[in-house]
Amino acid sequence: MPIDAIDRQIIQATQAGLPLVAEPYQVIAEQLGLSAQLVMQRMQAMQDNGVIRRIAAVPNHYKIGYRYNGMTVWDVDDLHIDSLGQRVAELSFVSHCYQRPRHLPDWPYNLFAMVHAKTELDAERQIALIADLLGTDSRRHAVLYSSKILKKTGLRIAG
The missing domain is CATH 1.10.10 (Arc Repressor Mutant, subunit A)
Incomplete structure (x- = not known):
């Protein structure tokens, strides 16, 4: 547009x-x-029209006490990913959830969900809740914890 x-x-x-x-x-x-x-x-x-994706606050999770910020990745059946992703995205502790292509054989994951917690135990509880929600529809999962903030900016247009 x-x-x-x-x-x-x-x-x-x-x-x-x-x-x-x-x-x-x-x-x-x-x-x-x-x-x-x-x-x-x-x-x-x-x-x-899709020129702007969203207008939202972008917090620095570390500054507000969330030290355990993990991208959870899940291997779920592609036929059910829309409904499963919707259910995961509705969890109050999931800040964003989306589908990405697999890169077999090394990367089997197709459902991504970001969680934020103040303690490692809280993060583990959140991940366990997602695992329970997905049940047998999840074949495996992993968690990639952030160690620093890489990007906190949106669209940039030069003058």
Whole structure:
């Protein structure tokens, strides 16, 4: 979906994040000489058209006490991955869940779910809950724990 000059300005003004104020769209609108209503309408249209995937807070899990951040990977039947993934994604402690292609024979996993916990025991409990939910539909799984933050940015467009 092509973007016009106004969309480009809005993306550039928000690509480092929305201002942490009571009315962030008003601040962006004033910077660009637009109305807050127009900024919100344009951002919604870009989201509806897939230009912007989502607007969300992106916390630094380590700074807020979550030291055990693990990408759980699961080998589940491709025929059931949509329903299984939906059930896993609905768990309150799963921040994101998605399907990825397998890379056989070395990587048999096709369902990924990120968990965040303050203690190793809490992380293990969360993973056990996912394993229980998947039951015999999961042939095997692994957990890849993060050791540092690699990316916390979204779309970037040069001026």
